[in-house]
Amino acid sequence: MPRFTAAEERLVEGARQFAAEALAPRAEEWERRAVVPDAELHRAAAKAGLTLLMNDPPYGPGRVRFPVVGRVGEVLSEACMPFALLVLAHNYVAWALRDAPSDAIREKYLPGMFAGELSGVFCLTEPQGGSDAQQIRTTARKVDGGWVLDGEKAWIMQAAAADFYGVYAQTEPGSGGRGMAMFAVDRDAPGVESFTFDVFAGRAFGMGGFRLDGVRVADDALLVPPGEGLRSALGAIDVARATVAAMCCGLLRRGIEEAVAYTQERHAFGQTIADFQGIQWMMADAATDLEAARGLADRSLEALEAKEQGSVLAAHAKKFASRVALARLGDCMQVMGANGAKSETVSSRHLGYAKLAQYLDGANEIQNVVISRDLFRPRGAP
Numbered sequence: 001m002p003r004f005t006a007a008e009e010r011l012v013e014g015a016r017q018f019a020a021e022a023l024a025p026r027a028e029e030w031e032r033r034a035v036v037p038d039a040e041l042h043r044a045a046a047k048a049g050l051t052l053l054m055n056d057p058p059y060g061p062g063r064v065r066f067p068v069v070g071r072v073g074e075v076l077s078e079a080c081m082p083f084a085l086l087v088l089a090h091n092y093v094a095w096a097l098r099d100a101p102s103d104a105i106r107e108k109y110l111p112g113m114f115a116g117e118l119s120g121v122f123c124l125t126e127p128q129g130g131s132d133a134q135q136i137r138t139t140a141r142k143v144d145g146g147w148v149l150d151g152e153k154a155w156i157m158q159a160a161a162a163d164f165y166g167v168y169a170q171t172e173p174g175s176g177g178r179g180m181a182m183f184a185v186d187r188d189a190p191g192v193e194s195f196t197f198d199v200f201a202g203r204a205f206g207m208g209g210f211r212l213d214g215v216r217v218a219d220d221a222l223l224v225p226p227g228e229g230l231r232s233a234l235g236a237i238d239v240a241r242a243t244v245a246a247m248c249c250g251l252l253r254r255g256i257e258e259a260v261a262y263t264q265e266r267h268a269f270g271q272t273i274a275d276f277q278g279i280q281w282m283m284a285d286a287a288t289d290l291e292a293a294r295g296l297a298d299r300s301l302e303a304l305e306a307k308e309q310g311s312v313l314a315a316h317a318k319k320f321a322s323r324v325a326l327a328r329l330g331d332c333m334q335v336m337g338a339n340g341a342k343s344e345t346v347s348s349r350h351l352g353y354a355k356l357a358q359y360l361d362g363a364n365e366i367q368n369v370v371i372s373r374d375l376f377r378p379r380g381a382p
């Protein structure tokens with residue numbers, strides 16, 4: 001397990017406390033009512049030190065190491081994965097802002113993001129597909145003093161609630177990655193129309209999208225210049241994948257805790273359900289998978305921090321953790337009998353999130369593309 005400094009431990013402990021007090025008591029209601037966590041909660045998260053985790057002064061407190069970011073995601077996810085994902089995505093957007101060509105854009109967003117007053121999300125996926133990032137159809141046309149954006153984004157979390165979007169757009173249609181750039185677009189800018197999707201689970205993610213109809217932004221709104229958009233998208237995605245793996249571990253841990261506690265209370269055939277060895281072994285197998293997933297998530301985050309082959313490990317970690325979380329949360333529901341199927345159980349809610357984690361930040365098949373590319377690379381190639 002990674003060793004954390006005292007300051008890192010304090011940050012994780014603060015996140016755990018925030019999750020227990022501010023998230024856990026309300027997570028089930030948010031999911032049932034499809035309520036997206038509110039502005040007050042963002043401010044509370046900022047007070048707990050969870051915003052701008054990866055930004056150095058003057059805009060942030062100092063970059064936190066990736067394994068610590070993963071652990072924060074894990075403990076928040078134990079209580080509420082939609083909010084965990086929102087907080088981490090917010091941090092990745094702030095991280096991207098660090099390298100924006102203009103100081104004005106940093107001044108516009110980063111202080112508000114640090115204080116939890118402003119929230120931003122990355123917007124790459126489009127209605128016709130998300131896996132093949134180079135084929136995005138949203139365009140950005142250069143005009144005097146700015147850019148005009150047209151297109152549509154889909155499967156964006158908190159699409160109707162985020163204050164601004166980091167929108168990937170094509171500045172040279174047909175040029176693939178060469179023309180990709182990223183722009184900051186305010187949700188309430190003229191020509192932006194957001195919408196939400198009705199989903200089978202994960203309603204608190206606020207999944208949706210928005211249309212951009214001749215949306216004009218200033219030159220300052222350029223976050224990533226043309227030609228660097230694809231590299232920037234792929235650079236952040238490895239860390240995002242590794243932290244999704246950590247979040248899946250949080251989902252599964254709480255599911256196992258709930259299921260074990262239930263079986264110790266429930267009786268059948270004159271004993272508790274937990275006294276049946278078949279039940280114990282089902283939970284023992286879940287615990288083994290959790291340990292393995294956690295080890296892989298931690299290892300991938302350490303490798304990314306050390307800049308050592310992190311991409312492939314992150315792909316392994318995200319694929320494995322989301323796979324075992326989905327399978328084992330099903331087992332957690334199973335040992336609770338029909339009561340496990342009630343929507344108020346942690347396991348049923350977390351099972352829906354684990355399914356969505358299989359698409360998030362690149363579907364699991366795309367993780368296999370990354371792994372296979374490494375596995376089958378020509379001998380002697382780096």
Ligand SMILES: Cc1cc2nc3c(=O)[nH]c(=O)nc-3n(C[C@H](O)[C@H](O)[C@H](O)COP(=O)(O)OP(=O)(O)OC[C@H]3O[C@@H](n4cnc5c(N)ncnc54)[C@H](O)[C@@H]3O)c2cc1C
Nearest residue numbers: 122123124125129130131155156157356359361362363365
């Ligand atoms: C909870 C959640 C939050 C999300 N948040 C965001 C967000 O904030 N911003 C954002 O931009 N996107 C977001 N997404 C979208 C996510 O990144 C996409 O769903 C993902 O990239 C896959 O794209 P797609 O769903 O369009 O599938 P498609 O690209 O249409 O793929 C369909 C299927 O084909 C498979 N496939 C594609 N290519 C290959 C291949 N080469 N080999 C084998 N199989 C292949 C895929 O794995 C998938 O199973 C979110 C998704 C979820 C579920």
